[in-house]
Amino acid sequence: MEPATWWEILLGGLAALLVVLWFRPGIKAALERSRTAKKDWPAALIPLALVVVFVLLLIQLVRN
Structure with missing residues (x-):
């Protein structure tokens, strides 16, 4: 593939x-x-915390 010409670079800019x-x-x-x-x-952090706790619970269930 050949490099872009000056007018193609100018047009892109x-x-x-x-x-x-x-x-x-x-x-x-x-x-x-x-x-x-x-x-x-709190509307954003509470669901995020619940997801993190759920994932940690799943990891613990798989390990045991």
Whole structure:
């Protein structure tokens, strides 16, 4: 496979720049919503802890 020519590299860089500029308003709005959102860590940590305990239980059952 031959290396990319200068115009292909330039076109790829331009496409990446356009994608960043296109998604920028949505990213900015999402960051603003996350700053103002209610912090509800127990809703995420309790199920995660239950999964960890369940996996540890399964490991212990397989070992014995």
